[in-house]
Amino acid sequence: xxxxxxxxxxxxxxxxxxxxxxxxxxxxxxxxxxxxxxxxxxxxxxxxxxxxxxxxxxxxxxxxxxxxxxxxxxxxxxxxxxxxxxxxxxxxxxxxxxxxxxxxxxxxxxxxxxxxxxxxxxxxxxxxxxxxxxxxxxxxxxxxxxxxxxxxxxxxxxxxxxxxxxxxxxxxxxxxxxxxxxxxxxxxxxxxxxxxxxxxxxxxxxxxxxxxxxxxxxxxxxxxxxxxxxxxxxxxxxxxxxxxxxxxxxxxxxxxxxxxxxxxxxxxxxxxxxxxxxxxxxxxx
Amino acid sequence: xxxxxxxxxxxxxxxxxxxxxxxxxxxxxxxxxxxxxxxxxxxxxxxxxxxxxxxxxxxxxxxxxxxxxxxxxxxxxxxxxxxxxxxxxxxxxxxxxxxxxxxxxxxxxxxxxxxxxxxxxxxxxxxxxxxxxxxxxxxxxxxxxxxxxxxxxxxxxxxxxxxxxxxxxxxxxxxxxxxxxxxxxxxxxxxxxxxxxxxxxxxxxxxxxxxxxxxxxxxxxxxxxxxxxxxxxxxxxxxxxxxxxxxxxxxxxxxxxxxxxxxxxxxxxxxxxxxxxxxxxxxxxxxxxxxxxxxxxxxxxxxxxxxxxxxxxxxxxxxxxxxxxxxxxxxxxxxxxxxxxxxxxxxxxxxxxxxxxxxxxxxxxxxxxxxxxxxxxxxxxxxxx
Numbered sequence: 100x101x102x103x104x105x106x107x108x109x110x111x112x113x114x115x116x117x118x119x120x121x122x123x124x125x126x127x128x129x130x131x132x133x134x135x136x137x138x139x140x141x142x143x144x145x146x147x148x149x150x151x152x153x154x155x156x157x158x159x160x161x162x163x164x165x166x167x168x169x170x171x172x173x174x175x176x177x178x179x180x181x182x183x184x185x186x187x188x189x190x191x192x193x194x195x196x197x198x199x200x201x202x203x204x205x206x207x208x209x210x211x212x213x214x215x216x217x218x219x220x221x222x223x224x225x226x227x228x229x230x231x232x233x234x235x236x237x238x239x240x241x242x243x244x245x246x247x248x249x250x251x252x253x254x255x256x257x258x259x260x261x262x263x264x265x266x267x268x269x270x271x272x273x274x275x276x277x278x279x280x281x282x283x284x285x286x287x288x289x290x291x292x293x294x295x296x297x298x299x300x301x302x303x304x305x306x307x308x309x310x311x312x313x314x315x316x317x318x319x320x321x322x323x324x325x326x327x328x329x330x331x332x333x334x335x336x337x338x339x340x341x342x343x344x345x346x347x348x349x350x351x352x353x354x355x356x357x358x359x360x361x362x363x364x365x366x367x368x369x370x371x372x373x374x375x376x377x378x379x380x381x382x383x384x
Numbered sequence: 385x386x387x388x389x390x391x392x393x394x395x396x397x398x399x400x401x402x403x404x405x406x407x408x409x410x411x412x413x414x415x416x417x418x419x420x421x422x423x424x425x426x427x428x429x430x431x432x433x434x435x436x437x438x439x440x441x442x443x444x445x446x447x448x449x450x451x452x453x454x455x456x457x458x459x460x461x462x463x464x465x466x467x468x469x470x471x472x473x474x475x476x477x478x479x480x481x482x483x484x485x486x487x488x489x490x491x492x493x494x495x496x497x498x499x500x501x502x503x504x505x506x507x508x509x510x511x512x513x514x515x516x517x518x519x520x521x522x523x524x525x526x527x528x529x530x531x532x533x534x535x536x537x538x539x540x541x542x543x544x545x546x547x548x549x550x551x552x553x554x555x556x557x558x559x560x561x562x563x564x565x566x567x568x569x570x571x572x573x574x575x576x577x578x579x580x581x582x583x584x585x586x587x588x589x590x591x592x593x594x595x596x597x598x599x600x601x602x603x604x605x606x607x608x609x610x611x612x613x614x615x616x617x618x619x620x621x622x623x624x625x626x627x628x629x630x631x632x633x634x635x636x637x638x639x640x641x642x643x644x645x646x647x648x649x650x651x652x653x654x655x656x657x658x659x660x661x662x663x664x665x666x667x668x669x670x671x672x673x674x675x676x677x678x679x680x681x682x683x684x685x686x687x688x689x690x691x692x693x694x695x696x697x698x699x700x701x702x703x704x705x706x707x708x709x710x711x712x713x714x715x716x717x718x719x720x721x722x723x724x725x726x727x728x729x730x731x732x733x734x735x736x737x738x739x740x741x742x743x744x745x746x747x748x749x750x751x752x753x754x755x756x757x758x759x760x761x762x763x764x765x766x767x768x769x
Contacts, residue, residue, distance in 0.1 A: 223698055231727050232727065316604045319606075324709065333604075336604075
C-alpha cells in the first residue's frame with residue numbers, strides 16, 4: 100500500500116534518532132515550564148533572606164539564588180517567557196516573511212529583484228542595533244508587557260523566511276496547475292493563497308522551527324545586556340554569570356538556566372534539521 | 385530651534401515616516417537602473433565617498449584628484465556586481481542614519497532628562513550647544529552637515545568634554561582586532577571541520593562534526609563564554625578572566641564569538657564539498673590520474689569556498705551582533721560597549737557614531753566579499769555593461 104508523502108515524511112522523521120530525542124526533550128521542557136509552577140505551587144519572586152545561596156537539596160531541587168528565591172521556580176517560569184517569546188516572535192516573522200517572499204516570488208521580475216535586494220542588504224546588517232533601538236522605544240511600557248519584544252524580534256528575523264518562500268513560490272509559479280488556475284481567471288490573491296502557498300507550507304514549518312531557537316537566543320542577548328522585559332532564561336544566565344567569582348562557587352545559579360536554555364535550543368535545532376531532512380530527502384546536504 | 389520643536393508634532397512623525405518609506409522605495413528603484421547608468425552612478429558615488437573621506441586626510445585638491453581617479457578606475461574596471469552594490473549601499477547608509485535618528489527620538493526620555501535643576505532655558509541652551517534640537521529631522525540635518533562638512537562625529541552628550549571620536553578611537557582597534565580574529569578563527573575551524581566531514585561522508589567523523597556544529601550554532605555565545613571562563617580561568621587559571629591587553633585576553637572572547645559562525649561555515653563547507661565532488665570536472669581530474677589530495681586542494685576547494693565566501697557578509701554582521709554580548713561578558717573595551725551604554729543613556733551622538741562605524745565596516749567587508757566572489761567565480765567577473 101502506498102503512503103501519502105506526509106506519512107512517508109513522518110516515518111523518516113521517526114527513524115531520525117537525534118530528531119526524536121530533540122522532540123522528546125522539548126516536550127518535557129515545555130511540559131515542565133507550563134505545568135511545573137502550577138503543580139508544585141512555586142513562586143519565583145518569593146524571597147527568603149535566611150535561605151540565601153542554598154545549594155541544591157531535597158527542599159530546593161535547584162538551590163536558591165542570592166536573594167533566597169527558589170531557582171527551580173525561576174527557571175521554569177523564566178522558561179515560559181523564553182518559549183513564549185520564541186513562539187510569538189516567530190509567528191510575527193513568519194507572517195511578515197511569508198507575505199514578503201510570496202509577493203516577491205509571485206510577481207517576479209524587477210519587483211522581485213528590488214524586494215530581494217532590500218532583503219540581501221538587511222541580511223548583512225548587524226540587526227542587534229535595530230533590536231536595541233526598537234526595545235528602547237518601548238522601554239517605559241510596564242515590565243512584563245511582552246508585545247514589544249515579540250514585534251522587535253519578529254521584525255528582524257523574517258529575512259530567511261522571505262528568501263526561502265520567495266524561492267519556492269518562484270518555482271511553483273511556473274507549474275502547470277498554477278498556470279491552469281490563472282487561465283481560469285482567478286485573482287492573484289486566490290492563486291497565491293489557494294494554489295501556491297499550501298504547497299510551501301511544509302518548508303515554512305521547517306524554517307519556523309529553526310527560527311524559534313534564534314529568536315530565543317536574541318531575547319537572551321537582550322536580557323543579558325539588561326534590556327529584557329521579563330524573567331527569562333537569558334536573565335537567569337546573566338544572574339549566574341554575575342556571581343562567578345574565584346572565591347566561592349555558586350555553580351547552580353549559572354548551571355540550571357544555562358542547561359535549560361542550551362537543551363531547548365539544541366533540541367529545537369535537532370528537530371528542525373530532522374524535519375527538513377524528512378520533508379525534503381533530496382535536499383539533504 | 386523653537387520652530388523646529390513646533391514641527392515635531394503629529395504631522396512631523398507622518399512626514400518622517402513618509403521620508404523613510406520614500407527612501408526605501410528609492411533604494412528599491414535602483415534595481416530598475418540600466419547597467420550603464422548603474423556603472424556611472426556607482427563609480428561616481430564610490431569616487432565621491434573616497435574624496436570626502438580623503439579630504440580630511442590630504443586636503444581638498446588631493447582629495448578631488450583621488451576621487452576623480454577612483455571614479456574613472458572603478459567605472460572602467462570594477463565588476464558590475466560591485467558597482468551595483470555601491471549604488472545601493474551608499475544611499476542605504478544615509479537612510480540608516482536617518483532611521484537610527486528617528487528610532488532614537490521615538491524612545492522615551494532624552495539626553496538632558498537627567499540633568500539636575502534643568503529649566504526649559506537650561507535645556508534649550510544645552511540643546512543648542514550640543515546641536516540636538518527637539519526634532520529628529522532637524523537633528524539629522526545638523527548631524528549630516530557636521531559629518532560631511534566638518535568631518536566629525538560630534539561631541540558626546542553624556543561624557544563631558546569628549547568627542548565621539550575620542551571615545552570610539554581607542555575602542556575601534558579593539559573591536560576590529562576581536563572581530564577579525566574571531567572571523568579568521570571561525571573560517572579556519574569551520575572549513576577544517578566541514579571539509580573533513582565532506583570528504584569522509586557518513587562516517588563517525590562526519591556525524592560527530594555535524595553534531596558539534598549543531599551544538600555550536602545552538603548555544604548562545606555568552607553561555608559558551610561563561611563556561612570557558614569558569615573552566616580556563618577559575619579552575620585551571622590558564623587565562624585571565626576578563627579585560628584586554630594581551631593575546632591571552634583575546635583568546636576566550638574570540639573563540640566564544642567565532643563558534644556560532646564556525647558551526648554554520650562547517651555545514652556550508654560540508655555540503656559544498658559533497659556537491660563539488662560529484663561534478664564532472666572532478667571526475668575528469670581524477671580520471672587523468674591526479675592524486676586525490678591534489679584534486680581536493682586544486683579543484684574541489686574553490687567550489688567549496690563559494691558558499692562560505694558568500695556567507696562571510698552575514699557572518700561579519702553576526703560577529704558584530706555577538707560582540708555586544710561578548711564584550712560585556714569579558715569586559716573588553718570595544719565599541720559594542722559604547723553603543724549599549726549610549727543607547728541606554730540616550731547619548732544620541734555616541735549611538736550614531738558607533739552605528740556609522742559598524743555599518744561602514746560591514747559595508748566595506750561586504751564589498752570585499754563581492755570582489756572575492758567575483759574572483760572565485762569567473763562567470764561573475766564580467767566588467768562589460
